[in-house]
Amino acid sequence: MRPGVDEFDVIQSLSKMLPSPPPEVLVPIGDDCAVLRLGGTEWVAAADMLVSGHHFEGWATPEDVGYKAVAVNVSDVAAMGGTPRFVLVSGGAPDPETALRCMRGVIKACDELGVYPLGGDTTRADSLTVDVSILGELSAPPLLRSGARPGDLLAVTGELGASAAGLLALQGGERVPERLVRKHLRPEPRVETGLAAARLGVHAAIDLSDGLASDVRRICERSGVGCNIGLERLPVADDTRRLAGKMGHDPQKLAATGGEDYELLLAAPERTLEALGEESGVPITVVGEVTAEGVVFLRGGRLVDDLSGWDHFSDPASEGTRGPSSERWKE
Amino acid sequence: MRPGVDEFDVIQSLSKMLPSPPPEVLVPIGDDCAVLRLGGTEWVAAADMLVSGHHFEGWATPEDVGYKAVAVNVSDVAAMGGTPRFVLVSGGAPDPETALRCMRGVIKACDELGVYPLGGDTTRADSLTVDVSILGELSAPPLLRSGARPGDLLAVTGELGASAAGLLALQGGERVPERLVRKHLRPEPRVETGLAAARLGVHAAIDLSDGLASDVRRICERSGVGCNIGLERLPVADDTRRLAGKMGHDPQKLAATGGEDYELLLAAPERTLEALGEESGVPITVVGEVTAEGVVFLRGGRLVDDLSGWDHFSDPASEGTRGPSSERWKE
Numbered sequence: 072m073r074p075g076v077d078e079f080d081v082i083q084s085l086s087k088m089l090p091s092p093p094p095e096v097l098v099p100i101g102d103d104c105a106v107l108r109l110g111g112t113e114w115v116a117a118a119d120m121l122v123s124g125h126h127f128e129g130w131a132t133p134e135d136v137g138y139k140a141v142a143v144n145v146s147d148v149a150a151m152g153g154t155p156r157f158v159l160v161s162g163g164a165p166d167p168e169t170a171l172r173c174m175r176g177v178i179k180a181c182d183e184l185g186v187y188p189l190g191g192d193t194t195r196a197d198s199l200t201v202d203v204s205i206l207g208e209l210s211a212p213p214l215l216r217s218g219a220r221p222g223d224l225l226a227v228t229g230e231l232g233a234s235a236a237g238l239l240a241l242q243g244g245e246r247v248p249e250r251l252v253r254k255h256l257r258p259e260p261r262v263e264t265g266l267a268a269a270r271l272g273v274h275a276a277i278d279l280s281d282g283l284a285s286d287v288r289r290i291c292e293r294s295g296v297g298c299n300i301g302l303e304r305l306p307v308a309d310d311t312r313r314l315a316g317k318m319g320h321d322p323q324k325l326a327a328t329g330g331e332d333y334e335l336l337l338a339a340p341e342r343t344l345e346a347l348g349e350e351s352g353v354p355i356t357v358v359g360e361v362t363a364e365g366v367v368f369l370r371g372g373r374l375v376d377d378l379s380g381w382d383h384f385s386d387p388a389s390e391g392t393r394g395p396s397s398e399r400w401k402e
Numbered sequence: 403m404r405p406g407v408d409e410f411d412v413i414q415s416l417s418k419m420l421p422s423p424p425p426e427v428l429v430p431i432g433d434d435c436a437v438l439r440l441g442g443t444e445w446v447a448a449a450d451m452l453v454s455g456h457h458f459e460g461w462a463t464p465e466d467v468g469y470k471a472v473a474v475n476v477s478d479v480a481a482m483g484g485t486p487r488f489v490l491v492s493g494g495a496p497d498p499e500t501a502l503r504c505m506r507g508v509i510k511a512c513d514e515l516g517v518y519p520l521g522g523d524t525t526r527a528d529s530l531t532v533d534v535s536i537l538g539e540l541s542a543p544p545l546l547r548s549g550a551r552p553g554d555l556l557a558v559t560g561e562l563g564a565s566a567a568g569l570l571a572l573q574g575g576e577r578v579p580e581r582l583v584r585k586h587l588r589p590e591p592r593v594e595t596g597l598a599a600a601r602l603g604v605h606a607a608i609d610l611s612d613g614l615a616s617d618v619r620r621i622c623e624r625s626g627v628g629c630n631i632g633l634e635r636l637p638v639a640d641d642t643r644r645l646a647g648k649m650g651h652d653p654q655k656l657a658a659t660g661g662e663d664y665e666l667l668l669a670a671p672e673r674t675l676e677a678l679g680e681e682s683g684v685p686i687t688v689v690g691e692v693t694a695e696g697v698v699f700l701r702g703g704r705l706v707d708d709l710s711g712w713d714h715f716s717d718p719a720s721e722g723t724r725g726p727s728s729e730r731w732k733e
């Protein structure tokens with residue numbers, strides 16, 4: 072089924088090669104961020120790379136690409152319940168004008184999302200490429216992927232599928248509907264909700280970059296649990312439904328697999344989610360339950376079994392609208 | 403003379419767009435690393451990106467590229483007088499096998515150079531691309547580019563031109579002489595010397611990535627000083643001379659401009675350099691003096707004025723053997 076080495080094999084092989092971490096490393100590779108104790112304070116660290124032709128096409132301006140590279144890293148910090156603080160940004164571009172435009176997007180995102188750019192690197196590359204590393208500060212124990220327990224509910228912030236619908240519009244050559252296109256190009260990471268979730272003791276969290284169907288499996292694998300997800304429960308906005316329908320997509324499946332939502336998926340007892348909903352300005356929607364084993368997607372009481380994950384080394388042309396995000400090293 | 407925007411313009415424009423740094427940032431963009439105070443301890447942070455086709459060709463294996471991406475970042479920490487501690491590594495590759503081979507080089511370098519990989523990202527890209535971000539720990543005030551004073555001597559560690567000679571051999575289709583090729587593919591950052599230099603109060607330092615002729619200008623600009631450099635004083639090994647001669651290059655000019663030496667250039671009073679020479683296992687060679695103004699290269703008492711810098715956006719095909727390194731954002 073899998074020709075040659077795939078991304079899973081890469082990650083598995085790498086994880087086995089790593090030595091045991093030094094004492095400052097509280098959480099090593101395998102979550103949205105690593106966790107470090109530096110001089111008595113706790114920090115989270117992560118990196119994400121975006122590459123033109125793989126993660127985006129001509130419809131994204133260099134400013135969009137720079138902005139988004141920062142936003143997706145901020146989302147990783149949000150998923151740990153941290154406050155995003157510092158980034159390093161490396162950009163490869165075919166010419167200095169493109170590099171400058173991309174870095175303008177980076178700086179705009181830094182300004183809007185409250186992170187400070189410590190520096191980085193600019194260089195020549197045939198494809199516009201941006202890699203951002205981020206340091207975030209923790210003021211509560213971090214939200215991990217590994218804390219989900221049977222009986223927890225699974226909930227998502229905001230809405231699903233809007234970014235994927237925006238991508239469909241862009242791929243069709245349109246920058247309308249504007250709201251959906253913006254959801255794709257300028258995602259708004261859920262920093263405040265992540266902070267509140269950590270404070271309230273939410274059991275597990277991940278940011279939805281590759282799509283709920285893939286990302287919920289990561290929580291389940293790391294936590295040693297299963298889940299039932301009801302596709303009818305996914306929060307899908309009317310404009311997303313309309314656009315998906317127009318382009319021949321099942322809106323609920325698009326919401327489950329489209330990716331790049333940069334919403335948070337949270338596992339917690341009902342009362343914790345209720346408190347979070349009251350504290351957070353963002354809608355929190357229960358989409359399923361944590362079970363002892365088996366990742367199950369249901370619609371109308373029937374099993375839906377064609378929701379597959381995103382492999383970052385597969386051919387983008389064959390991927391439909393699935394997630395342009397990229398993958399952390401993980402077990 | 404300069405068509406359109408060049409790298410200098412990019413950097414100048416970016417620097418002007420940055421807000422004032424938060425209080426944890428002791429040294430912002432503009433040196434080999436930024437300096438941060440995190441929870442009562444001081445850290446340096448930097449990133450460097452290597453891109454296939456720009457920084458290296460088919461003669462470098464994916465393992466070489468991964469290894470070198472870590473080594474050049476460790477060199478930035480060495481230039482600040484820090485201890486390299488943690489890296490985040492993002493790799494883009496055309497296929498998973500190449501990604502895995504590159505990451506094997508990364509992990510080997512981490513092991514040999516004493517840094518721990520916190521994570522990162524793997525993704526698909528047409529050209530093999532590796533970006534490394536590094537955190538280093540300070541135990542003495544950092545070595546900055548800005549501390550050189552008239553009357554200081556300028557000295558370099560180790561030898562110059564060996565990496566450039568190795569690159570000439572590789573470009574000529576040979577992996578011999580092995581020592582020079584290895585100097586190019588597997589540079590040895592001067593961590594111990596950097597630590598001793600910081601402890602001894604060396605006034606200024608930079609790592610030689612773009613070549614002495616370019617990098618000494620950075621020290622002079624940041625310090626508001628000038629310098630005289632004697633080309634005959636540059637430490638050039640016999641095998642470097644022979645290879646350069648065979649390939650039709652002036653060995654001293656190759657040593658001044660070839661780049662990617664990853665040696666340290668240091669500015670300090672004579673007695674400090676003597677103490678450093680005694681403490682460090684690496685040869686320290688005085689190559690010139692800091693003056694009040696003007697960057698001057700001399701040979702046989704005559705001015706040598708065709709030693710130009712490396713622009714990372716210029717056409718690699720027209721660059722001869724000049725530096726495959728890349729450029730930090732700087733003023």
